[in-house]
Amino acid sequence: MKSESELLESARRFSFGGRMDKSGSGPIFVRGSGSEVEDINGKKYLDFNSGQMCAWLGHNHPAIVEAVADACDTLIHAHSSYYNDKEIELAERLGKLLPDPLQKSMFLQSGADANEAAINIARKYTGGFEIISPHTSFHGMSDTTRSLTFAGWHRGYGPPQPGMMAMLAPYCYRCPINLEPETCELACLDASFELIDAQTTSRPAAVLTEPIFSAGGVIEPPTGWLSELKRRCEDRGMLLILDEEQTGLGKTGATFAFEHEDVVPDLTTLAKHFGGGVCISSVTTSAEIEERVIADEFIVTHSHSNDPLACAAGTATLNVLERDDLAGKARQLGGYFRSKLNQLAERFEMIGDIRGRGLLQGIELVRDRRTREPATSEGRTITDQCLGDGLIVSVRREGSVLRFVPPASTTEEQIDRAISILEHALYKVNR
Ligand SMILES: Cc1ncc(COP(=O)(O)O)c(C=O)c1O
Missing domain, CATH: 3.40.640.10 (Type I PLP-dependent aspartate aminotransferase-like (Major domain))
Incomplete structure (x- = not known):
């Protein structure tokens, strides 16, 4: 198999660049299961963006694999x-x-x-x-x-x-x-x-x-x-x-x-x-x-x-x-995730608003809770830090909103892990 640097070199030459990530520096994903994906170097990420919001059942869900195999037959x-x-x-x-x-x-x-x-x-x-x-x-x-x-x-x-x-x-x-x-x-x-x-x-x-x-x-x-x-x-x-x-x-x-x-x-x-x-x-x-x-x-x-x-x-x-009562799961896990976001908001003034329902949640980052000036560059730094630490989230509104869409397969332990990565990133930009 080609190495990451060989693949990135090939991508720079042959892959069309019109995508949201302009860095061109990876990661390059190669496999996924449930709420995690893995890059070519074997590094694992909690995928709180559900791929492109399309893997909300969890990556490579067995029911989908079986249905596709049946259609192939x-x-x-x-x-x-x-x-x-x-x-x-x-x-x-x-x-x-x-x-x-x-x-x-x-x-x-x-x-x-x-x-x-x-x-x-x-x-x-x-x-x-x-x-x-x-x-x-x-x-x-x-x-x-x-x-x-x-x-x-x-x-x-x-x-x-x-x-x-x-x-x-x-x-x-x-x-x-x-x-x-x-x-x-x-x-x-x-x-x-x-x-x-x-x-x-x-x-x-x-x-x-x-x-x-x-x-x-x-x-x-x-x-x-x-x-x-x-x-x-x-x-x-x-x-x-x-x-x-x-x-x-x-x-x-x-x-x-x-x-x-x-x-x-x-x-x-x-x-x-x-x-x-x-x-x-x-x-x-x-x-x-x-x-x-x-x-x-x-x-x-x-x-x-x-x-x-x-x-x-x-x-x-x-x-x-x-x-599997996915709506019920979204309510239960979403409630758990939301309670953790609420706790973070008590510690970080930068979290100006928490929004969303079930497993579609977001936080809006501000430089000052009173003026609500959007913390755009800070949001982008936090997202990059999270990615580096193994948590994928997406960034909206030029950087001031972080959106979380964890798959329904996510466990409370994975939510705790994601929250601690986010907390560390918030701490670093607020120090
Ligand atoms: C609400 C909504 N509608 C439509 C679309 C477009 O879907 P697609 O990218 O599959 O064309 C998206 C994609 O993100 C979306 O979020």
Whole structure:
């Protein structure tokens, strides 16, 4: 096997560099199991980012390995104009898991193409074309979804698609209109819809939002925001698309994050950990919406739509979700992890806010709790120190938010270990 330096040399010459880590210095991962991954030098890391948030079941989960092996023995890929058995099984499982009337699913590859398909359905159904998304959103990096990824990564790619609008996200720790959540009465929604109504040139087709803004900085909307958003969409004949790609399938302590608010969207998308590490995404909507857009000749299909191997992995994930009560695990482990973060916040003034649900948690770092000046460079130093000490976390909002997504396979002992690595890194920047 090649050494780390040989592989890095090869990567510098042949691997495209457009990735978030610009250092080009490794680590180079070679294997993983449960909540740990190992690099080419045999160093082990606690993976509190679940890979790219796709290994939330745990790396190389046996149920996924078995489902993939079975598909390899039967059918890996199929003609997507016809049905295959694995796809039908998964659609039925998902349709029964989701609340009524969400029932009809299609399976694609990435989170971006699922969101894009949902947008296309909303456009066909409403006859409008405008789509609105909160200013801390991340929905993908295809042209359409990048135009709605207001959390960043959209500058310098040419004009966004026409009809894409930002609304104010309910980022209560840094309220964009300087109000307090206890007394604001969701004034950010009033301001947003005043602007939307003023700008629209046709009927807006939909609002696309995450129930908790993950990449934007683990931002949790206040109670009531989502249901009020849905009401305002209905008033205007717009659909509500909920991007549950990070938050769905148990991670926040409920099967779907929209259950925390008892809101059922018109469309919802899944991706990320849906395939337990295998690439699959989905769009689900009601039979009524599906019938109407199909009658209007709606079609979205890609070479790997509804592939049996990916769908088998999706069904295996839903089996694990139900059999092992992953939502319950996320509540229990998330509660334990949160209590440890609370203890750290008592010791380190730099932790200005702790947010998130279940096993999607984040801390916002500030230079001063009163002024809330973001501690961006400090956050990046802490992340690097954690990586060096064997803990993978991701850094958001230019460095001031650290996000933790430990896999459901994580033990309390692994959480304790992660906390002590984080504590050491916090101590080093605060000394
Ligand atoms: C909420 C959300 N939606 C969509 C996407 C895009 O998914 P993909 O990278 O699979 O296209 C992401 C990716 O991080 C995401 O976090």
